[in-house]
Amino acid sequence: MMARKLLLVTTLLTCAACSPYRHERPATGVGTDAVITPERTRRGNPPFYEVMGQRYFVATTSEGYRERGVASWYGKKFHGLPTASGEIYDMHELTAAHKTLPIPTWVEVTNLSNASSIIVKVNDRGPFVDNRIIDLSYASAQKLGMVEAGTSLVEVRALGAPASGRDQTTARAADSASTSAITPAGYATTTPVNEPLYLQVGAFGDQANAQRLLERLTNEGVDNAFMTSVTNKDPAIHRVRIGPIQTVASFDALVGRLASLGFGDARLVTLD
16 A cells, blocks of 8 residues: 555656557447547656566557456545546546556456456556556446455456547446446457466477476476467467466465466466
8 A cells, every 4th residue: 555655656756758559459339439549648657667676667558458367456545545647546436556557548357257347447556466467446346246355356458548528437337247248438348257267387389398397387286287289380389377266365375386486477368
């Protein structure tokens, strides 16, 4: 929590003007003016910033961003305080904090445990906690059904800006429980849900290297490690994965175990 306050000061001191970025893809099933290119704000987009001794580099674009991981949420303690963008944090709006995406970026967040999906505006920085990829507002967490649990396994996908002429309040209704529905902001929610999740530790063109990694994990007592290969492409690729991952607790424990073995960049994936 102290880190968020520190970041606000750091951002004010280091932010600079940045160029616009492009949206990931056009909206589905709506008019051609439904997706616009947002301007990066002057506040909240320094080339890099540091929190608790760790340096974060702000991305120059959100295009193509898609990541699975753990979401957390923040609420009353920061309600009414400035965000990294300069906007006032309103816990009842659909917003979020992200460590490196440009501000603003609109993202689709899907709760992988219950298929709920919403669109939120990234206007803040954080969360500065290990193994967390996004910090949601209270309202966002509520719509995703994760307030009580506090965290959830999610997929985050970058979008363009909302439809022209609509502000962020339009997106408050974008909480479709169906992953094929069109949200009021004009986006199709397409994230697959209820698929088993795995931690990918490495990917290799040489099967022998993948086999050596698998043997090391097995010898270290890491359960449920396996290798999957795609051989119908040139070059072939051999991936070492662990899982399936059922809960945030098991994810955190496994990531910690891998970090202690020197594997700090494992990522959450589906089997395919």
